[in-house]
Amino acid sequence: xxxxVSTTFISPLLVGLxxxxxxxSLLSPRPQPFWQxxxxxxxxHLGSWLLLFGLFxxxxxxxxxxxxxxxxxxxxxxxxxxxxxxxxNEPFICHDFEYFWDAILHPRLYVPFFGIGLAIAASSAGAxxxxxxxxxxxxxISQWGSIAFLVSSLVMATSGALLVWLGxxxxxxxxxxxxxxxxxxxxxxSLWAYGIALMRSQPPTSEASPFHHVTHHPxxxxxxxxxxxxxxxxxxxxxxxxxWCSEIAADLLPHYDATRPEAVMKGALNVPAWxxxxxxxxxxxxxxxxxxxWGPRQFNPYRTLSRHPLPSIASAFQAQGYRTVCVxxxxxxxxxRDSVIPKLGFETFIDISAFDSQDKHGQxxxxxxxxxxxxxxxxxxxxxPLFVFVITMENHGPLHLEAPEQAWLASTLPTAPWPLPNHxxxxxxxxxxxxxxxKMLGSVKAALNSAIRPGLLGWYGDHxxxxxxxxxxxxxxxxxxxxxxxxxxxxxxxxxxPSYEQESYTLEANELGVYxxxxxxxxxxxxxxxxxxxxxxxxx
Numbered sequence: 363x364x365x366x367v368s369t370t371f372i373s374p375l376l377v378g379l380x381x382x383x384x385x386x387s388l389l390s391p392r393p394q395p396f397w398q399x400x401x402x403x404x405x406x407h408l409g410s411w412l413l414l415f416g417l418f419x420x421x422x423x424x425x426x427x428x429x430x431x432x433x434x435x436x437x438x439x440x441x442x443x444x445x446x447x448x449x450x451n452e453p454f455i456c457h458d459f460e461y462f463w464d465a466i467l468h469p470r471l472y473v474p475f476f477g478i479g480l481a482i483a484a485s486s487a488g489a490x491x492x493x494x495x496x497x498x499x500x501x502x503i504s505q506w507g508s509i510a511f512l513v514s515s516l517v518m519a520t521s522g523a524l525l526v527w528l529g530x531x532x533x534x535x536x537x538x539x540x541x542x543x544x545x546x547x548x549x550x551x552s553l554w555a556y557g558i559a560l561m562r563s564q565p566p567t568s569e570a571s572p573f574h575h576v577t578h579h580p581x582x583x584x585x586x587x588x589x590x591x592x593x594x595x596x597x598x599x600x601x602x603x604x605x606w607c608s609e610i611a612a613d614l615l616p617h618y619d620a621t622r623p624e625a626v627m628k629g630a631l632n633v634p635a636w637x638x639x640x641x642x643x644x645x646x647x648x649x650x651x652x653x654x655x656w657g658p659r660q661f662n663p664y665r666t667l668s669r670h671p672l673p674s675i676a677s678a679f680q681a682q683g684y685r686t687v688c689v690x691x692x693x694x695x696x697x698x699r700d701s702v703i704p705k706l707g708f709e710t711f712i713d714i715s716a717f718d719s720q721d722k723h724g725q726x727x728x729x730x731x732x733x734x735x736x737x738x739x740x741x742x743x744x745x746x747p748l749f750v751f752v753i754t755m756e757n758h759g760p761l762h763l764e765a766p767e768q769a770w771l772a773s774t775l776p777t778a779p780w781p782l783p784n785h786x787x788x789x790x791x792x793x794x795x796x797x798x799x800x801k802m803l804g805s806v807k808a809a810l811n812s813a814i815r816p817g818l819l820g821w822y823g824d825h826x827x828x829x830x831x832x833x834x835x836x837x838x839x840x841x842x843x844x845x846x847x848x849x850x851x852x853x854x855x856x857x858x859x860p861s862y863e864q865e866s867y868t869l870e871a872n873e874l875g876v877y878x879x880x881x882x883x884x885x886x887x888x889x890x891x892x893x894x895x896x897x898x899x900x901x902x
Contacts, residue, residue, distance in 0.1 A: 370425065370502070371419075371425055371514065371518070374415070374425040374426050374428070374429045375411075375412075375415060375425075375518075377429060378411060378415055378428075378429040378432060378433060379408070379411050381429070381433045382407070382411050382432075382433065382436060382550075383396060383407075385433060385436050385437055385440055386436075386440070386548060386549045386550075388437075388440050388444070389440055389443055389444065389453070389544070389549065390444045390447055390448075391447065391453070391541065391544075391545065393544050393545050393546075393547070393548045393549065393552075394545055394546065394548070396548065399546065399547065399548055399551075400532075400533065400534060400546070400547070401532075402529045402530070402531075402532035402533045402534075402551075403529070403533060403546070403547045403548050403551040404529075404548075405525055405526075405528060405529030405532075406525070406526055406529035406530055406533065406547075406550055406551040406554055407529075407548055407549075407550045407551060408522075408525055408529075409521075409522045409523065409524070409525025409526035409527075409528075409529055410522065410526055410550040410551075410554070411432075411522065411550075412518055412519070412521055412522030412525060413518075413519050413522030413523050413525075413526060414432045414522070415428055415429065415432060415518060415519075415522070416515050416516070416517075416518030416519030416520075416521075416522055417515075417519050418431050418432055419502070419515045419518070420512070420515040420516070420519065423501040423502050423503050423511070424499040424500070424501060424502065425499075425502070426499055427499055436549075439454055439549070440549070442454050442458070443544075443549075446458070447541075448830055449637050449638070449828045449830055450635075450636050450637045450638050450639065450828070451541075451636045451637070452540050452541065452636070452639075453540050453541060453544045454553075455540050455552070455553070455556045455661060456553045456554075456556040456557035456560060457556065457560065457661045457662050457665075460662070460665075526554060529551070530551075530554055530555065530558060533547065533551060533555055534546070534547075536552075536555045536556065536559060536658075538657070538658065538660070540552075540556075543555065543556070556658060559657070559658040560658040560659065563657045563658045563659055564657075565656075565659060565666045565670040565672075566649075566651050566655050566656060566672065568672055568673055570651050570655055570672075571649050571650050571651050571672050571673040571674070572650040572876050573649070573650055573673040573674055573675055573677060573678040573875075573876075573879070574673045576678045576681060576682070576879075577673040577674075577677045577678050577680075577681050577707070578673075578681070579681075580681045580682050580683075581682060581883055586683060586747075587815075588815075588816070589682070589683075589684075589747040589815065589882070589883075590747065590815055590816040590817055590818045590849070590850075590851075590882055591740055591747055591748045591749075591750075591810060591813055591815050591816070591817050591818070592679065592684075592747070592748070592749045592750070592817075592818045592819075592820070592878065592882050593736060593740075593749075593750045593752065593806055593810065593817070593818070593819050593820070594647075594675070594749075594750070594751045594752065594819075594820040594821075594875070594878060595752045595754065595802075595803075595806065595819070595820065595821045595822070596640075596643070596644060596647065596751070596752065596753045596754065596822060596823075596824050597729075597754050597757070597799050597802075597803075597821060597822065597823050597824070598640075598753075598754045598755055598756060598757040598758050598799075598823075598824060599757045599758065599759075599792070599796075599823060599824070599825060599826065599827035599828075600757070600796065600799055600821075600822070600823030600824075600843060600844070601823050601826050601827075601839065601842075601843045601844060602615065602618065602844055603793070603796070603839065606836065606839040606840075607789075607832075607836050609775055609777055609778065610774065610775060610793060611772075611773055611774055611775065611776050611793075613773075614773065614774060614793060614796065614797060614800070615796070615797070615800040616800065616804075617800045617801065617803040617804035617807070618800050618803060618844075621803060621807065621821075621846055621848055622846060624848060624852055625846040625847060625848045625852075625864060626847045626848060626849050626852055626864065626881055627845075627846070627847040627864060627867060627869075627877060627881070628844070628845065628846045628847070628864065628866055628867070629844070629845065629866035629867040629868050629869060630840075630842040630843070630844065630845075630866070630868045630869075631822050631823070631842055631843050631844065631845040631868075631869055631870075631871055631874060632841075632842050632868065632869070632870050632871060633646075633822075633823070633824060633825055633841065633842065633843055633871045634646060634653045634660070634871060635824065635825040636825055636826060636841050637759075637825055637826065637827065637828040638759075638825065638828065639661075639825070640697075640753075640824045640825065641662065641663065641664045641697050642660065642661070642662075642663065643824040643825060643871050644753065644824065645663040645664065645667065646870075646871035646872040647675070647822070647871055647872070647874055647875045648674040648675055648676065648706055648751070648875060649663075649667075649672050649673070649674050649675075649706075649872070649875075650674075650675065650872050650873075650875050650876050651672070651872055652870065652872045653871075653872075664697050664698050664699070664702050665698070667702045667705065667706070668698045668701040668702050668705070671705035671706065672706075673707075674706040674707050674875075675749075675751075675875040675876075675878070675879055676688070676706050676707035676708050676749065676751065677706060677707025678707070678879055679707075679749040679879070679882075680707045680709070680749075682747075682883075683746055683747065684746060684747050684748065684749045685709060685710075685744060685746045685747070685748050685749070686707055686708045686709050686710070686749045686751075687708060687709065687710045687711075687712065687739060687748065687749070687750045687751070688703045688708040688710070688711045688712065688750075688751045688752075688753070689712045689732060689735055689736065689739075689750060689751070689752045689753070690703075690711070690712070690713055690714075690752075690753040690755070691713070691714050691716075691717050691721070691726065691727030691731070691732055691754070691755050692713065692714050692726070692727070692753075692755050693713060693714055694711060694713035694714075694715075699711070699713075700713075708751070712735065714727060716735070717731060717735075723756055723795070723798060724756060724764050724791075724794075724795060725758070725763060725764060726755040726756050726758055727755055727756065728756050728798060729754050729756045729757075729795075729798045729799050729801070729802035730798060730801055730802055730805065732752060732754055732756075732802065733801075733802040733805035733806050733809070734805070736750055736752060736805075736806055736809060737805065737806075737808075737809035740809045740810065740812075740813045740817075741809075741813075743813075743814065747815060754799065754802070756795050756798055756799065757792065757795040757796060757798075757799060757827065759827065759828045760828070761788040761791045761792055761827070761828065761829070762787070762788050762791075764791045765787075765791075766782055766786075766787055766790035766791050766794070767794075768780050770790060770793070770794045771790065773797060774790055774793035774794055774797065775789070775790055775793065778790070784831055785831045785832050785834070785835035785836075786832070787831075788829050788831060788832060789829055789832045792827050792829060803821060806819060807819060807848065810850050811850050816849070816850050816851050817849070817850040818847070818848070818849050818850075818878070818881060818882055819846075819847070819848045819849075820845070820846070820847050820848075820874065820875075820878045821845065821846045821847075821848070822843060822844065822845035822846075822874060823843030823844060823845075824843070825841075825843065826838075826839055826840075826841060826843065842868075845869065845874055847874075847877065847878055847881055849881065
């Protein structure tokens, strides 16, 4: 019987192992071939295949069905990785498995990037394959009996787990650069390495945040009534594309152009995201903690913050007597913000339920509707200064779900032909909504100016947009986004001193909130965090 068991398994085992290597070669960027890798990475690959094959044989009772099922799952991961690399410049990592559930809850944000037709075809093919194998391939339990089947399946799965453990212990340390680690380790070993590193890592301590001290020890403030209202806007996919593409209208962003010369601080913001992964930038801004400090948790820090709250700019403002509000016109459950935002020190979280369907502009709630909400918050004076953090949505992709309109071109792409060539279609949609973001900037400034208290505005983009066809045509832009800190008091001074203009400074994302807080109170919050002014950059 043992010979029969081994011959029954050996063919699907070898075919599946070969298939797993062939499917891995479909990755883009493609990892090193297995003969050039560390032997430990190959041991992990072999062990992973044995483990998965053994477990799915145990579940499905049919070895060839198990082979097809496991390879299909691997193909889904490969396709997901290629899509992510194409749009976000980063391959699939272990942390991304949870996004499959998000894709079910929020399909609009994920499925269109893979192709709706491909998703339907893959689902249909999977259903047909399941039915076919259940009908054609006989169950091993019916052939061998329960004991022999269970022992054989568990031996394979256990052997695979042992190989994974032995190989993982000898793997070289990961660099936390997903592209580099995938290249050196291959798909299976890199997934294990990132997953185990994530489980073994510790969250940052409260002391790692520059807002720790002021959250627990409020600053002395002689005149509480003089404290400014503060609005910090994380503008979805905001950057200035005019230096990147000369075909874009020079007057696309009039409010942005008018604000930059008046800004207290301005410049380029080095953000830890490209195209998406907004919470990486968001977390750095709010907590003041650099991504490197998070270690393997940096790729989705909100998963950690949902269980391990940390001091933030919101808790720091709250400790100084501010009313703290977060506005995000999307379901609060996305990225677990319904759990994270209150733990960061926000008293009120205004999500999509506070908006109406007529507030939509394109696919999402429009930026001007969000600006109106901020204006109403500034009018509702409860004798406390106000801190509002805004996370906009209007310019969120997938941009190709929205058709461009010829009427937009005069203010976005004045020399473009109609109908638009393929590389300009998504760009035209993006530029139209970028113009709406600029109008929001003007509206928020006006609302701050009309309030009784002084006003302070922080504005930045979370990352550059997803425009793969435009990037292939023009080349990708720099990954940094612009930021500004603007004050109603400085604007009033510029009317008397029109030559006023500050130099530009490059900041890391985790530094911006610190400088905004410093500007609100006119002092450093921690001399160990801000030891000197940042280095100026060339004027843009």
